[in-house]
Amino acid sequence: MAERSIEIVVPPREPHYVGDGFRVHNFIPSGYRLDMERMDPFIMLDYGSPHYFPPSDKPRGVSVHPHRGFETVTIAYKGRVAHHDSAGNSGVIREGDVQWMTAASGILHKEYHEEEFSRSGGDFQMVQLWVNLPAEFKMSPPKYQALSHHQLGKHILSEGQGMVEVIAGKYEETQGPATTFSPVHLMNARLNQGAEADFSFPAWFATALLVIEGKVQVNEKEEVPANHFVLFGTDGDSFSIQALEPSVVLVLSGQPLEEPIAAHGPFVMNTREEIAQAFDDFRKGKFGYLE
Numbered sequence: 001m002a003e004r005s006i007e008i009v010v011p012p013r014e015p016h017y018v019g020d021g022f023r024v025h026n027f028i029p030s031g032y033r034l035d036m037e038r039m040d041p042f043i044m045l046d047y048g049s050p051h052y053f054p055p056s057d058k059p060r061g062v063s064v065h066p067h068r069g070f071e072t073v074t075i076a077y078k079g080r081v082a083h084h085d086s087a088g089n090s091g092v093i094r095e096g097d098v099q100w101m102t103a104a105s106g107i108l109h110k111e112y113h114e115e116e117f118s119r120s121g122g123d124f125q126m127v128q129l130w131v132n133l134p135a136e137f138k139m140s141p142p143k144y145q146a147l148s149h150h151q152l153g154k155h156i157l158s159e160g161q162g163m164v165e166v167i168a169g170k171y172e173e174t175q176g177p178a179t180t181f182s183p184v185h186l187m188n189a190r191l192n193q194g195a196e197a198d199f200s201f202p203a204w205f206a207t208a209l210l211v212i213e214g215k216v217q218v219n220e221k222e223e224v225p226a227n228h229f230v231l232f233g234t235d236g237d238s239f240s241i242q243a244l245e246p247s248v249v250l251v252l253s254g255q256p257l258e259e260p261i262a263a264h265g266p267f268v269m270n271t272r273e274e275i276a277q278a279f280d281d282f283r284k285g286k287f288g289y290l291e
């Protein structure tokens with residue numbers, strides 16, 4: 001197994017607000033070298049680093065908006081997110097939970113701080129990752145996978161080093177519960193101080209990590225602090241993470257779709273004609289209705 005080199009360590013950009021509830025650092029596609037083509041099949045990653053929101057009677061968030069052509073994956077690390085959609089689905093993403101929403105042919109939804117969290121205020125930390133869909137599935141029916149923390153695959157590391165929680169794909173023999181439309185591995189490494197975990201994915205997969213908490217060393221040489229993103233090269237399959245402090249690291253690896261990308265705001269398709277169609281369908285109410 002050849003070691004995968006570190007291509008670049010990307011510090012968090014200045015945060016911006018999505019709606020009034022999500023204070024995020026965008027890594028994909030605006031981070032240096034993290035454009036959609038390089039990160040294929042990952043087309044967007046917004047990271048809300050830990051931030052205290054004071055109590056509010058009116059839940060902060062993002063009002064009704066559409067999506068078509070991809071999946072949105074929301075991981076709550078701190079705080080709680082409530083969502084509602086035009087198909088009548090709703091739910092709460094609690095600490096440690098993951099929501100894997102397949103927007104596919106189109107959905108309207110809204111995403112807010114959960115009411116009780118909003119009223120009491122508190123620390124909020126989350127990731128939203130967009131995974132592109134292969135052309136043949138872009139117009140398939142929308143669906144949800146609400147994955148609670150206890151459903152995630154749990155691989156216990158030896159000698160009390162911690163665990164790897166698998167959301168999608170595989171770590172060693174542990175499978176994650178999320179079903180995907182192309183090969184995607186997504187997992188949280190929860191490492192105790194001094195722990196070391198090894199990861200291996202096909203070399204050509206777009207592979208990266210985000211340090212959610214703590215401080216790690218990658219491949220026994222590069223120190224990476226919290227809120228920093230590491231993009232790996234495609235020159236090898238394996239890398240290692242050493243926890244210099246108790247750490248949580250989000251690891252992502254996906255097989256590139258290698259299809260043309262036409263992206264405009266909440267629509268990610270293969271051609272400009274399909275984007276125009278999405279706007280047209282949206283105007284005509286074909287995404288349904290949500291107050």
Ligand code: MN
Binds near residue numbers: 065067072109111
């Ligand atoms: Mn959304």
